[in-house]
Amino acid sequence: MSIKTAFVYPGQGSQFVGMGADLMRDRPQLTEVFEHVEDVTGWPVTEPMVHGPEDRLRETRTAQLVLFTFGAAMTRVLAAEGVVPQLVAGHSLGEFTALVAGGWLDLDEAAATVVQRADAMARCCRERAGAMAAVMGTDPEEVFRILARHPGRRDDGRPCTAVIANYNSPRQTVISGDAVIVEEIGEAIRAESVAVAQPLSVAGAFHSPLMRSAQDTLMATIAGLPLRRGHTPMVSSVTGELVTDLGHYRDALAHQITTPVQWTRTARRILDHRPRRIIEVGPGTTLRSLIRKADRGQEIHPCGNTNELHTVIGTRD
Template sequence: MKAYVFPGQGAQFTGMGQDLYEASSKAKDLFSQANEVLGFDITKIMFEGTADELKETKVTQPAIFLHSTILAKVMGDSFKPDMVAGHSLGEISALVANRTLAFSDGLRLVYKRALAMQKACEEAPSTMAAVLGLEDHVVEMICADTTGIVVAANYNCPGQLVISGEIEAVNAACEALKEAGARRALLLPVGGAFHSPLMEPAREELAAAIEGTTFTAPACPIYQNVSTFAVTDPAEIQKNLIFQLTAPVKWTQSVQNMIKDGATHFIEVGPGNVLQGLVKKIDRSAETEKATL
């Protein structure tokens, strides 16, 4: 069975999507539609912008979404998923790819999500850190014992977690994690504490937009970051997406459940190849590849 997976923030690169634009009239139409929906020329930034311009959250998130969803759409009949999943932002890409969301609705949600997250970051200075070489439960316990807000935010693969929270609390947790034997506990160059309670203002803002968007029955199940199990009910998908911003990304558990349900072949759709690497670290026997035109 084929599982198609969609990357999140951090996979952007200069010139992203230009090959799609030049190879397909359908891609041209979708990029043009995206410029109209967003009200600015994101295509120009994706194709010609600097790395710094692409790092702006309000650009990064829609750019990665567009690269992923447009690639899935122009693949045509070769895009035949038995199941899908997306890492954080990638979950909205996956929901467009499996036809739960219309392309323009998905793009509007991504843009609102980006702006809401940016605003929450500015209101509460915060950060994230990658932790390597410790069991999940040890990281969770140390976060729970640390003064202030710090939580496990991304379960990327066994031995690789990301923690998220207030700057002082994350720094203190990093020191404690190193003492507990972490190979590394390294601050990440991000704007704030994604997938933590500090994203509550963004979650509330995005919830209204999600509730006002039409979710239809998907073409195949999605394994969502919050639940980790196969979901096909539009109302349940909608509810899980609302809680995604403040809940951890349970990528390890999602991939394990996809494999348990029959996935043998994982195809990464969008920029970068981070998810292929994570899938291999979760299960070496899984086949992985990059989606191409």
């Protein structure tokens, strides 16, 4: 089935100080959403987003709430210009923005859940030192073999772990786990010259078993979410498939922060619908780069500032 437009939403790590500042001057929908989410959650959005400092914007709760809110606000700006999606998807945290954009969850419900999610993940990060690294230039099967060759132990003798956290593209995988073993694996990859290993600037081991206590904390919240069938189809980055069964999807969402992001599958499912264009709604071009690895000819537009918004509006027909 061919569609006109798909929206994709990036996850944590895409944020930067100053994002949205240019748009806020002449797009009142943006400010309205920011202020509403601040009222609902009791947590600032505009101040850290526009003014920082950078260290604050990297904090898990701030980063996740800012990115979620910015994506939701930009979706309203685009809708006011007549740009609406026929398919939505989000990478990790971005899935909550996609849920709102597709009508599967209300803004207030999603915002409150994002704050709870971020708080639970931050507690895990304080309890056990974790890290993540992007492995580029080899396939996931080789990454599995590398992980198997490097079972680790912490200084106290207890085993530590590393797993694949993100299947981003056929040649880019993210590993996540105890900081000591992630560093060891990165050094081994560089020494063996089998790929490139780039440490990620994150607070902990997201999408790994180290997030288990956060998952346990969120189970009741996810179980009580008033999910509904949306007005726009969604591909879940937890499964890489279209959401069709709400019960099955609720279970997948409850396990999201300990299971890998299936972005390679997600991108393929989006491309199966032969969209005329894909819009990355949010800061940066991370998802644009990943989708291009699957189809270099696909039309993909970033939409995170005034110039990019004007380009998207100009290509709507």
